[in-house]
Amino acid sequence: MKLFITGIGTEIGKTVCSAILVQYFKADYWKPVQSGDLHYTDTNKIETWTDNTFCHPETHRLQLAASPHQSARAENIEIHLDDFQLPETENTLIVEGAGGLMVPLSDNTFMIDLIEKLKVPAALVVRNYLGCINHTLLSIMALKQRNISLEYLIFNGNFPEDTERVISTFITKETKIIKIPEIERSDKEHITITAKQLTITKL
Template identity: 40%
Template sequence: MNIFSGLFITGTDTGVGKTIVTAALAAALRAEGIHAGIWKPVQSGAQLGSGATDAERLLRYTGIPERPETVALFSFAAPLAPLIAARQANISVTLKDLVSAGKTAARGYETLIVEGAGGAAVPLTEDCLTADLILELGLPALIVARSGMGTVNHTALTAFFLQQRKIPVIGVIMNDGTGDGLDQDPSVATNVELIEHISGHRVLGRFPVLQGEIHPQVLVDTVRKSIDLEPVRRALAM
C-alpha cells in the first residue's frame, strides 16, 4: 500500500535529466489542476542555499512555494553517492528517516513527484538502495534515460532491476539533455524501438533540448508537445 500518492522518477545514471523531467511532470500536472508537490529524498553535490541543488532547481522550475529544506531534508555538499556524502558529513540517515521526510513533504499535496539520486541501485543509506526506498514507499517508477548511444543497455538493465524488486514501471522518458552530438548519433533513430522491445515498457516521449530561461509554462508546453501523460495520470490515480 502506498504511503502517499505519487510517482518515483529514477534514472539510468546520474546526469540523465531526472530533475528537468521531474519538474516538467509536476508543472504539467499542476497546470491540469492536480495539486502536485515535489520531493528529493537525498541530494549531494552542492550546498543547500547555493541555488545549484536539485531541490532549488525543482522549486525554481515549477514555481512551487516551498522551502528547499522541505523538498530535500537530507542534502550533502560532497559530489559523492549519498551514503558516502553522508558519512563524510558525519550524519547517519536511515530508511525510516527518509520515509518520514517523504510524509512531511507530501503534507498538503494531492500527489508527490519524487526525484531519486542517480540510478536505481545507488546506495542512499547503510542498508538501503534507491530501489529499496521506492519499494518501501509503494510507488510506481518512471525511468529517465539518455536519448543517445548506450541508452538501450542502461535502460534495459534499470528496468530489469526494478522488475526484480517487483516495482511497477509505468514507462520511460528519453531526454536529449544539451543535445550535444545527437545530430551525429545514428542510434537515436532506433533506440526507442529497441528499448520497448527489450524492456517491455513504453517510451512515453522524448524530452527536447530547452533554450533560454526555464519556467513553469515552458515546461508545461514542452510536456504537452512531447510526452504522453496518460500513463502518469493513471499511475497517480491508483
C-alpha cells in the first residue's frame, strides 16, 4: 500500500498523523519536499517518534520556511513534477505532502498535481477550527475532480458532533475514517500508544 498524507491546511498535524500511520502499518516514510527546519525535519521527527522506520531521502530540501515555490525561488531552483519518483520499496509507504492540496510547487504546479503524478490514493487530515468544514469539503471536491481516491479521512483531535456529521456525509462509502484523539505530547511514547489504539471504520 502507498498513501499520500495531505491536509486541509498548514499546521493541522499531518506529521503527527503520518507518524501514527507509519507506526500502525510498520511503513516506510517519504517527504518529497522539505521547506525550512532543516535542523529538525519532518523526516527527523518520524525517525525520532517511530520504531526503526526506513525514511527515504527528500527530493528537495529547501532552506526557507515558506511555500515550496517561494523557498525554491530563493535558491534559484525550479521544482518540476518530473523531479519526483516514488521510492522503490516492497513495504507500505507513507508519503507526506507540504500544507494543503493547492500549495504551489512552482508558479503553475501544485501539491495536488504531485499526488496525481505519483498515482497514489490520498488520506486527508482534518482539524477542528472555524472554517474547517469549508476547507474540508473543498479539498474533497478537488480530489474528486482529479479522480484521486480518498482512501482515508482523518479526524485529528476533538470535533463537535455537528461538524463531524456534515463532513462525513460528503465522502463516499469507499473512504475509511480514522479518528485520532488529542495527544499530550508529540513523542515516541504517545505516538506508539495512539497507534496501538487506532481504529479504522467505514460509514
